[in-house]
Amino acid sequence: MTPARTVLLVAGREVRQRVRTRAFQVTTVLFAAVLAVIAAAPAVFADRAPAEEVAPEPTSVGVVGEVDESALAGLTAALGVPPELEELADRDAARAALERGSVALVVVDGGARLLAAGAAGPFGSPVPPGVSETIALARSLEEVGAPPDALTTVLGTPPVPVEVVITGSGVDPVTAEGRFAVAYAGSLVLYFVLVFFANLIVTGVIEEKGSRVVELLLPAVAPRQLMGGKVLGLGTVGTLQAAAMLTPALIVLQVTGGDRLPPRLGTSFAAVLIAFVLGYGLYAGVTAGLAALVSRVEDSQVALFPLYAILVAAFATSFPVLHAPDGTLAKVVTFVPFTAPFVVPARIALIDLPLWQAGVAAIGVVVTGVLLTLLAARLYEGSILRAGARVRLRDAWRGARE
Amino acid sequence: MLELDRLHRRFGDVLALDGLSFSVARGELCGFLGPNGAGKTTAMRAVLGVTRLDDGEVRWDGQPVDRAVRRRTGYLPEERGLYPKMRVTEHLVYLGRLHGLTAADAEQRSQRLLDELGLSDRAGTEIESLSLGNQQRVQLAAALVHDPDLLVLDEPFSGLDPIAVDTMSAMLRERAAAGAAVVFSSHQLDLVEDLCRTVAVAAAGRVVLSGEVDALRAAGERRLHVGAAMPVDWRSLAADDALLAHASDHEATFVLTPDADPVGVLDGVRRTTSVTAVSLTRPRLSELFRDAVGSHRLDPPSGPTAASSERGAP
Numbered sequence: 036m037t038p039a040r041t042v043l044l045v046a047g048r049e050v051r052q053r054v055r056t057r058a059f060q061v062t063t064v065l066f067a068a069v070l071a072v073i074a075a076a077p078a079v080f081a082d083r084a085p086a087e088e089v090a091p092e093p094t095s096v097g098v099v100g101e102v103d104e105s106a107l108a109g110l111t112a113a114l115g116v117p118p119e120l121e122e123l124a125d126r127d128a129a130r131a132a133l134e135r136g137s138v139a140l141v142v143v144d145g146g147a148r149l150l151a152a153g154a155a156g157p158f159g160s161p162v163p164p165g166v167s168e169t170i171a172l173a174r175s176l177e178e179v180g181a182p183p184d185a186l187t188t189v190l191g192t193p194p195v196p197v198e199v200v201i202t203g204s205g206v207d208p209v210t211a212e213g214r215f216a217v218a219y220a221g222s223l224v225l226y227f228v229l230v231f232f233a234n235l236i237v238t239g240v241i242e243e244k245g246s247r248v249v250e251l252l253l254p255a256v257a258p259r260q261l262m263g264g265k266v267l268g269l270g271t272v273g274t275l276q277a278a279a280m281l282t283p284a285l286i287v288l289q290v291t292g293g294d295r296l297p298p299r300l301g302t303s304f305a306a307v308l309i310a311f312v313l314g315y316g317l318y319a320g321v322t323a324g325l326a327a328l329v330s331r332v333e334d335s336q337v338a339l340f341p342l343y344a345i346l347v348a349a350f351a352t353s354f355p356v357l358h359a360p361d362g363t364l365a366k367v368v369t370f371v372p373f374t375a376p377f378v379v380p381a382r383i384a385l386i387d388l389p390l391w392q393a394g395v396a397a398i399g400v401v402v403t404g405v406l407l408t409l410l411a412a413r414l415y416e417g418s419i420l421r422a423g424a425r426v427r428l429r430d431a432w433r434g435a436r437e
Numbered sequence: 438m439l440e441l442d443r444l445h446r447r448f449g450d451v452l453a454l455d456g457l458s459f460s461v462a463r464g465e466l467c468g469f470l471g472p473n474g475a476g477k478t479t480a481m482r483a484v485l486g487v488t489r490l491d492d493g494e495v496r497w498d499g500q501p502v503d504r505a506v507r508r509r510t511g512y513l514p515e516e517r518g519l520y521p522k523m524r525v526t527e528h529l530v531y532l533g534r535l536h537g538l539t540a541a542d543a544e545q546r547s548q549r550l551l552d553e554l555g556l557s558d559r560a561g562t563e564i565e566s567l568s569l570g571n572q573q574r575v576q577l578a579a580a581l582v583h584d585p586d587l588l589v590l591d592e593p594f595s596g597l598d599p600i601a602v603d604t605m606s607a608m609l610r611e612r613a614a615a616g617a618a619v620v621f622s623s624h625q626l627d628l629v630e631d632l633c634r635t636v637a638v639a640a641a642g643r644v645v646l647s648g649e650v651d652a653l654r655a656a657g658e659r660r661l662h663v664g665a666a667m668p669v670d671w672r673s674l675a676a677d678d679a680l681l682a683h684a685s686d687h688e689a690t691f692v693l694t695p696d697a698d699p700v701g702v703l704d705g706v707r708r709t710t711s712v713t714a715v716s717l718t719r720p721r722l723s724e725l726f727r728d729a730v731g732s733h734r735l736d737p738p739s740g741p742t743a744a745s746s747e748r749g750a751p
Contacts, residue, residue, distance in 0.1 A: 036508070036537045044534055052522060247518030251579060254485040254507035255535045420487055422516075 041256055045264020046271065053235065053272045063279050070224075070284035075291055093119045094163065097132050097141035097150075104183045106146025109173030112190030113166040126150070139163065146170060215357065217300060218384035221307040222353040222377050224281065229314055229346065229376075232273040233322045237335050239265055240326035240419075249419055258416040262327075266319045266408075270312070277311050299384060306380035306393075313397060314376030317404040318346065324411025327418045328426045338425060345373055353377040360385035369396050372403035438462050439484070439587055439618050444493035446479055446642075453479040455642030456493070461620045461635070463586070466613040468629035468650075469622040471639035472730055477622040478515045480639070481589050485512050497587065508536045511585035513593050513621075517576050521565035525556065525575055528564060529582045536583035543582065550578040553608065573597060577605060581612070588612055590621035594628060606632050630722040638729045646729035650722060657720035657728075661691040661699045664714030665706050674705040688714070 053059050096110060096118040111117045121138055123129045129141040133152045140162045141150040149170070151161035173186050181189070199208070243249045243261075252261060285304055321342055328338045352374045356365040360382050368374040369382065375396040382388045418431035439461045446454040454476045461467040471477050482488040484495050486507055497506045519528055526547050533543030551557050554574045564572060573596055580588060588609070594602055609632070613619045620637075623629050629636060630650060638646040646653065661679070668686035675681040678697035683690040691702055699717055706712050720728075 041535065044531070048531055052520075056522075242520070246521060247514060247516045248520055250482075250485075250487050250514045250516065250518060251512060251532065252535065253487055254510060254512055255504070255532075255537075257504065 038257070038260055041260045042264040042267060045256065045261055046268030049239065049265055049268025050272050053269065059272075059276075063276050066280040067283045070280060071287045074284040074287040093117065095119045095121055095138045097121045097123045097129050097138035099123050099125060099129050099141060099143045101145055102142050103146040103174065103177070105173040105177035105186055106142060106170050108183065108186040109146075109170035109190060110142070110166065112173070112187060113169035114163060140166070142170075146174060214299065214385050217303045218357055218360075218381040221303055221310075221380050221384060222350065222357070224277065225307055225310055225314065225377060225380065226346075226350045228273060228277045228280075228311055229318060230343075232269055232315060233318060233339075233342070233346070235269050235272075236265065236319055236322045237326040237339060238332060239269065240323050240415075241329060241332055241335060244327060244419055244422060245330050247422065253420065258419055259412040261419075262320070262323050262412055262415045266323055270315050270319060273315055274308065274312055277308060281307070303380060303384040306383045309397075310376040310380045313400045313404070317372060317376065317400050317407065318342065320404065320408030320411040322411075324414035327415040328428070328431055330422045330424075334425050349374045349377050353381050356381055357385070370399060372396075372399045375400050438496075438498060439620065440496040440499075441480060441484065442494045442496060444480055444483055444495070445491045446476075446483065446488065447491055452642055454483070454490070454493070457639060457643055458493075459637035459644045459647045461618045463618050464613055464616050465618055465635055466609060466633045467618075467620045468633035468636040469620050469639070470624075470626065470629060470636055470726055471622075475639040475730075476642040477639055478591055481512075481591050481620075481622065482514075484589050485510065487514075506587070509583070509585050510587040510589060511580035511583070512588075513576060513580045513590040515591040517573065519564045519572065519575060519579065522563055524561050524563055525551065525567070526560040528575070529578055532579050533582040536585075538583055546582050546584065547578070550581055554578055554604065569596065570598065570601060574601065577608070581608070585612075586617055588617055588619040588621070590619070592623060593621050594623055594625055602628065626721075626723040626726055636722065638726055640730040645731075646725065653725055654719040654722070656695050657725050658695070659693045659697075659699075659720070660718045661693055661702060662688065662714070662716045662718070663691070663702060663706060663712060664688045665710050666713050667710035669706055669709060674702050676701070693717075 093116050094114050098120050102120075107118075121132065123132055123138075123141060126143065129138075129143065129150050132138045133141060133150065136152075139151075142148075143150055149162060149167055154161050169190055173190060176186055176189065177183065240262075243252070249261070256264075281304060285300065288300060322339065325338045325342055326335060329335050352364075352368050355362070356368065356378050359365060365378065365382060368378045369388075369392055379388070379393050379396050383393065414428070414431045417433065418426040421430075440458075441460065442458055444454040444457045446452075457476055457480050459467075459469075469477055469481070479488060483490050484502065486502065486504070495502045500506075502510075523531070526544075529547035529550065530540065530543040533546055534540060538546065548557070548560075551560055554577070556571060556574055556578070559567060559571060564575065567575065577590075577593060580590065590609075593605060593609075597605060606628070609619055609621070633650060635649050636647065636653070637644050660682070665687055669689070671681055671684040671689040674689075675691065676697075678694040679691045679699075679702055681689060682692045691699075693699060703712055703715065
């Protein structure tokens with residue numbers, strides 16, 4: 036029997052075992068459904084959004100004492116409609132009203148000062164955007180002698196339109212937003228699928244080692260054929276699963292998206308799949324090699340810590356890259372094999388990445404993956420038959436079989 | 438022919454194999470005996486290549502055992518193990534194919550083995566849902582599915598009920614009759630004596646006794662039990678080749694060397710009185726075993742009745 040046939044037999048078992056489990060089927064269908072719903076969401080909400088914005092509700096604003104005409108004009112200009120004023124006796128009453136939430140803010144000292152409740156989150160603002168600036172502007176205009184009735188007109192002038200000129204990698208905001216969403220979703224899916232399949236490898240290897248079935252297999256199958264078959268089989272399942280999870284969402288986007296379709300969706304989809312295959316190839320062998328060191332799932336966290344640390348760090352690197360896809364960091368980590376699977380698809384989604392860069396990155400990942408897998412195969416061979424306590428790396432490397 | 442030739446293996450301070458050698462011919466059922474820690478499991482694992490040897494060689498038909506030979510070897514490991522989530526037939530077919538069978542052959546062989554083992558109705562059950570006894574049967578089927586030329590079974594009878602022991606014995610006999618070399622370890626000495634033509638007894642990493650059971654028993658010290666009508670001075674009848682093991686007024690037991698003539702003792706009795714009872718028994722395998730591993734302390738030599746009569750042969 037040829038080694039290739041043995042590897043395929045082992046891989047075939049892995050595929051059948053995974054695909055037929057209820058957990059696998061449920062996870063795949065659930066993920067596909069959730070992604071499809073997320074993909075459909077913009078189309079659904081985009082239709083309703085304009086209707087809601089026709090007539091903004093007047094904002095309730097508290098007032099303590101007299102208020103300048105100019106402050107009121109500024110408030111109206113900033114809010115878009117005249118506010119609903121609520122007279123309050125003093126600062127204590129103002130505080131109570133703010134606490135109740137019956138007013139958005141309180142104008143005191145005739146308009147020289149605003150009282151507002153603290154914002155709940157780090158990104159919220161205590162008062163609606165532009166309110167304090169516009170009131171200050173109105174008061175200044177009045178001081179330099181502008182007639183009060185002209186203030187509303189002046190302050191209500193619409194902003195000067197900005198025309199985007201496409202230069203270099205810059206794109207218009209809508210396109211940029213779409214690309215960002217695609218890149219972000221891509222790296223997220225990639226990370227989760229990689230971690231998920233690393234876990235499958237870990238449990239699979241430990242199942243074989245812990246149940247001692249490996250002792251029955253190894254007389255007929257070379258250790259590296261066993262490891263290779265497992266990695267290949269689970270990789271096939273993973274690629275199919277990632278495709279099954281993403282395809283419905285992709286179809287929904289095509290159908291509902293129309294001209295709002297995020298640009299380069301197909302390319303990004305392909306890039307994520309290729310990145311999964313390469314990233315899996317990079318990490319899977321090491322995962323199997325490290326998992327073979329332990330006999331129980333409880334011990335696997337310690338043995339696999341270095342791998343997960345690298346995986347998380349590589350994923351984390353994609354965040355700064357998402358925000359500066361043409362920055363120095365992005366350019367460097369494109370060519371680092373461990374980060375490339377996360378960074379390259381994100382950059383492909385965001386900018387016009389030169390093909391040679393993606394190509395060089397891919398070759399780097401493949402070469403590193405092959406080298407790492409050869410090292411891992413030796414660890415696997417040296418430790419798969421040593422049940423019990425965790426095998427030290429050094430002992431596994433020496434390959435002294437028990 | 439399987440040959441284990443001067444196997445050496447040390448685990449830290451423990452010398453597991455210290456020049457262990459024996460051989461098993463095709464068509465032969467060989468019992469591999471020895472107290473715990475004698476090195477049986479290590480030797481069997483060495484045959485399957487799942488443990489490394491410091492020195493020595495395992496040969497099949499004169500050639501060092503390689504993976505091609507191991508594909509034609511059936512193995513029942515000391516620590517049983519199957520994929521808990523696989524179904525019975527599916528598992529057997531998988532193992533059969535890994536050992537080189539085609540899918541159709543593997544399917545057919547699996548069905549037949551499950552029939553023989555009375556497990557046909559469990560064919561679609563996941564291994565982990567089987568009772569321990571049934572898992573054990575599937576484990577044996579896993580060793581046999583590819584119709585191996587060589588069978589290496591580590592304690593195949595432990596944990597089996599008497600009916601299952603009979604079934605398994607019959608299957609092993611059948612494999613040997615079909616020309617396979619079969620070696621299995623066991624602590625059930627009576628069973629081995631019934632089942633095996635040859636045995637190898639290991640102690641402290643070496644084989645201390647090996648050969649055909651009949652020849653070993655014939656070459657061992659026989660026990661002569663004699664009853665007399667009147668009290669006899671048994672002491673006077675003892676000789677260098679007929680030691681007195683036990684005596685009372687009317688009966689006595691002598692341990693005879695292989696060359697000794699029991700008639701000499703009987704003639705001595707008949708000079709004074711008549712013989713009322715006589716039995717000459719060959720040693721049981723269990724006695725040979727105890728002598729060989731040098732641990733009489735387990736069961737000190739007792740009266741002649743302990744291990745005589747029912748299978749006594751002159």
